[in-house]
Amino acid sequence: MQAAKICMVGDFSVGKTSMVARYVHSTFSDRYLTTVGVKIDTRQVELEGGMAMKLVLWDLAGTDVLNATGSAYLRGAAGYLLVIDGTRRDTLETACRLQEQVSGMLGDTPFVAAVNKADLKAAWEVTPDDISQRIAAGWPVECCSAKTGEGVGAVFQQLANAIAAR
């Protein structure tokens, strides 16, 4: 079975760890527990053609990838999830910086931008305009909530499909 290394990148506390917990273990915790280093998890997905793929998820800490020790984690990644917290507009700006940085290191690699915390949409600072602008810039953008689970599976599935299409 094909295995694909996927890195979770994005500002701290945007919900990277929570998305993985939701996707792999179907759990969620309101408590914030800072990630130090990287945590590895795996889950199998069915691809569009009926084939299966093993996703190896690298849940990174915050903006670690921007420094030398952190950038080691990215080596050999087949794709990455760019996670944004809808309730904090600055995490969108961080995502923009990260995307440039990561694509500089990995070259042209599939990614999906996930705007998380859709359950708090009333308090979002990220506007529909911001999102349209990212889409116009060529980003695949999806909204999801690690808390309710809404859209989380779809985000990973979309990324897996994009990787398989390579």
Add this chain to the structure above:
Amino acid sequence: MKEHRLPQELQHYLDRQLFHRVHPLCLVADAQERLTGASGDLDFYGLADLVEGERLDNVLPWLSGTAAGLVEPLVLEFLSMETRPGVAHTAHVHLVPLSAGLGIVLLDASDEQAQRRERQQAANELALLHRQREKLLAELEQSQVRLQESHRRLEEAGQLKSLFIGNMSHEFRTPLTSILGYLDLRHQGEMKPAYLDAMEGAARHLLSLVDNLLDQAKLENDELQLNPTETDVREIAGVIRQMFERTARQSGIGFTVEVSPRLPACLLLDGMRLRQILVNLTGNAFKFTQQGEIRVTLDWQDARLNVAVSDTGSGIPVAEQRRIFEPFRQAGQPAIRRHGAGLGLAITLALVERMGGRMQLESTPGKGSRFVFDIDAPESHRIPVTRARTTGRRHLLIVEDDPDIRALLGAYLEDSGYDLAFAADGGMALAALTASKPDLLLMDLHLPDMMGPQVVQAARDEGYEGPVIILSAAAGQAEQAQAAAVGVDAYLAKPIDPAVLLKTLSELG
């Protein structure tokens, strides 16, 4: 100092210390990442079951992608993994490319990670709190600005209200003083017609003040209802012309009311309200014009009535143009004392908007102003129904409980050519109906024993078919509807204008 080989016991001691601290584990794999050798604490990492030749990326999935094509050692700090369900470890992982294959070194980092996490957690939480605080502060600042703004507006509204009350009492006091003053003169001899004229003028002024106040209250509570009927706008134009002719002549200001020949004979609109708008705008123009001319033009197109009232008066500065339409304001604060309650334009604007129109103001200070508006005014082809007149002296029954008003009505209608009969309540009225068979009924809305429409209903039941005029001080919408249902022909508001009363009587036959 020359370097010595360590004594073996010391070397062992050191190894044990290091071993206990970092539990080193070395794995060696071939080019296909299959296990070829292992040395170290396999058990600690839950890897005791590894067998030679096994593919390592099954047990250590993070090797996938990461190790391929390495040319120099790669260090992955704090890599957390679950080698068996429920067994989690964090290690610094070194991937070392070998001439034929790969060396993998794991050094336990669980304690170090726990310490690092504690520090990092505090820093991140602090950053989040800091951000939260910034956000709250910004919100606080905003709501403070809003609060100050609404405070300022409330204060201003309060000032305007007290100014208004002071102004109103002044407005009421002036005509009342004049009425009482002239009345005092009756002890010194005869009332001259000029005194009576002055008293009438003062009383009418009081009435219009009260009307304006009531209209404003209705507008504020959204209770004002329009009553569109067949209306002859030329007649209204005539009323305006008459009303202001004298003022114009006295002040030497030119005054014209022009009606376009396009205007149909009969339009469907609330004539009373249109008249009120025109009186307000024209009156306003006279207040602020010392010389030159005032023109009122009325035109009609596409079911809309277009009206312009222009003057050559003092004009209104741009900054004031919006504010003059707010209640209790007039251009320039001192003007408030000079000219009435400051409700006229607010009411006018609201009426125009309610009649489906928009008000525009063009004004140049020192040159003059032009108020332009258009309202819905569909043409009506309905011809007012007139009754066949009967000949001979006609009987009019007046039903009114207040003896003063009864006497006043008697005085108004003394020479009108009617035979008058009087009743003080509904019961007496019904008795008089059978006794004197009147041709016409003039009736108060509120009677001590029953309401006007009830009396009319009873009279209709008795076979009375003549016209009915209802008088009322404050007619609500519900009462008017009730009156219409039993067949009331006219509705007149108190105080009664004798001219209007006579005109109505003659129209009804």
